[in-house]
Amino acid sequence: MNRETTVNLLLALLLLGAPILAANLGEPFYVTLATRVVVLALAAVGLNLALGLGGLLSFGHAAFFGLGGYVAGILATHAFNGEPLFADIPATTSMPLIWVTAVVVAGLVALPIGAISLRTSGVYFIMITLAFAQLIYYFAISWPAYGGEDGLSMSMRNAFPGVNTAKPLPYFLICYAALMVTLLLFRIVEGSRFGSALQAARQNGTRLAAVGIAPFSIRLVAFAVSAMITGFAGALYADLNRFVGPSMLSWHMSGELIVLIILGGKGRLFGPVAGAMIFVFFEYVLGGITERWQFFLGLILLGIVLFARGGLLGLLSGKPRHV
Amino acid sequence: MSEPILEIRDLRKSFGALKATDGVSVELQPGQIHALIGPNGAGKSTLIHQIAGSLRADSGTIRFLGRDVSGLDMAARARLGLARSFQISSLAQEFSALRNVMLAVQARQGSSFRFFRQVASDRDLIEPAMAMLERVDLAARAHVPAAELSHGERRQLEIAIALALSPKAFLFDEPMAGMGPEGSKRLTTFLDGLRHEAPMLLVEHDMDAVFALADRISVLVYGRIIATGTVDEIRSDPEVRRAYLGEAA
Numbered sequence: 001m002n003r004e005t006t007v008n009l010l011l012a013l014l015l016l017g018a019p020i021l022a023a024n025l026g027e028p029f030y031v032t033l034a035t036r037v038v039v040l041a042l043a044a045v046g047l048n049l050a051l052g053l054g055g056l057l058s059f060g061h062a063a064f065f066g067l068g069g070y071v072a073g074i075l076a077t078h079a080f081n082g083e084p085l086f087a088d089i090p091a092t093t094s095m096p097l098i099w100v101t102a103v104v105v106a107g108l109v110a111l112p113i114g115a116i117s118l119r120t121s122g123v124y125f126i127m128i129t130l131a132f133a134q135l136i137y138y139f140a141i142s143w144p145a146y147g148g149e150d151g152l153s154m155s156m157r158n159a160f161p162g163v164n165t166a167k168p169l170p171y172f173l174i175c176y177a178a179l180m181v182t183l184l185l186f187r188i189v190e191g192s193r194f195g196s197a198l199q200a201a202r203q204n205g206t207r208l209a210a211v212g213i214a215p216f217s218i219r220l221v222a223f224a225v226s227a228m229i230t231g232f233a234g235a236l237y238a239d240l241n242r243f244v245g246p247s248m249l250s251w252h253m254s255g256e257l258i259v260l261i262i263l264g265g266k267g268r269l270f271g272p273v274a275g276a277m278i279f280v281f282f283e284y285v286l287g288g289i290t291e292r293w294q295f296f297l298g299l300i301l302l303g304i305v306l307f308a309r310g311g312l313l314g315l316l317s318g319k320p321r322h323v
Numbered sequence: 324m325s326e327p328i329l330e331i332r333d334l335r336k337s338f339g340a341l342k343a344t345d346g347v348s349v350e351l352q353p354g355q356i357h358a359l360i361g362p363n364g365a366g367k368s369t370l371i372h373q374i375a376g377s378l379r380a381d382s383g384t385i386r387f388l389g390r391d392v393s394g395l396d397m398a399a400r401a402r403l404g405l406a407r408s409f410q411i412s413s414l415a416q417e418f419s420a421l422r423n424v425m426l427a428v429q430a431r432q433g434s435s436f437r438f439f440r441q442v443a444s445d446r447d448l449i450e451p452a453m454a455m456l457e458r459v460d461l462a463a464r465a466h467v468p469a470a471e472l473s474h475g476e477r478r479q480l481e482i483a484i485a486l487a488l489s490p491k492a493f494l495f496d497e498p499m500a501g502m503g504p505e506g507s508k509r510l511t512t513f514l515d516g517l518r519h520e521a522p523m524l525l526v527e528h529d530m531d532a533v534f535a536l537a538d539r540i541s542v543l544v545y546g547r548i549i550a551t552g553t554v555d556e557i558r559s560d561p562e563v564r565r566a567y568l569g570e571a572a
Binding site for chain 1: 397398448
């Protein structure tokens, strides 16, 4: 087992063990905190596919995160009020159905956004993805039916067959399982032919085109899949907070996801997990000491960018290796 | 003469007032190595870029295997069987030499939207890729990242990648650039054998190599072809001697 695998395993065990311990000690707050880590990590795993593997610095992934959240919130609200969604399509409070809807919606929205944004690169790509996300943000704010600026509160968590989702630990375990399954899929895709082409597109798009693979189509699929994962996380996040609001769609959220990846290690399987752990840890510990905790987070980020480009995983397990 | 593999007609490309390609017509016949020579700044690389599709011509046509490919992008032309090498090595730097070639094998098999099977254990990719590395004498360095290969090894790797595409024509842009005399000599012998696999349009500054390899030579000066002919015809052409060879001799 190489060092990165060991580090990954330790992170996974820590993230599982800590909330189980906290639940047994009767500290549900820490379980919720760990769930926040897991859901943010999942959202960042999505972005990591586009950014880490594909080199696509999307500054608009909050759009997909928020869309996933609104899918969960809107379906739950309709179901609670007993209103059908459209003409005779019923709403639902079933998590699996909500997840599928969130993933499909995020993917469908990502395709046209990607198709337009991917015609540009560099700073223009960053700006155009940001612009699309802001478009959706302002749309949400100005749509009173679903809370507008105030967002949507959900009176109870959606349901998962056989699990009491209202309790913190079972809900944590659902989210944790979702994260682990997604990480496994991420690893598989990374090592596949598609993953090879995607990483080659990041390293040298001209080279990829010269062997006959159009980088655009590879990047577009990666962008959509990336958005689907982040949308899935959005649905889980809404259920975690029993609330969804425009803040999930705001550019701060997009920035946060990028920060998570840089903290943890860009393109590394567990980079987003490590990043989310550091982020939430500082948010909680420093946030308890000072309201200006983000100032210190900024300093840490600066240190990482200057001295530890590989993020926490780069520090712990060295350079990544390709076969 | 038989139907040319690659046929360029009246190609033009300007950058502002500079006519980088000024009405160029070239044909590449089956089994031939056609060398393109000319002084620095004559527009050789610009021409290669237009043929490969990384640069769009202002006007003129490029026919490949009897089909007009002027409107196709680089990836589409590569899929038709036009394999190029770059003047300055262009590789996936973090990937090993082997993975660079595997990418070409994967492209040739037309299968980049597969999401499950792992390439690291995919013998359909590894074995053909390894065979190409062996052909260019790079098998021993298969697992070294491209970024850590020497300059000469990168040139060899570029050629292995082009070979892995089983192309219908090669476009080689100064494959000898920066190689020592020993390396150039070996590469010359190697390229000599390639003409039977696919014809080659070769841009090269190394005149020994050009005279040893070329079936035909075209001389490009200021974006125009001033002469096309066999090695002997070009050597004895007074205009070519004045414009180009005279400076070198």
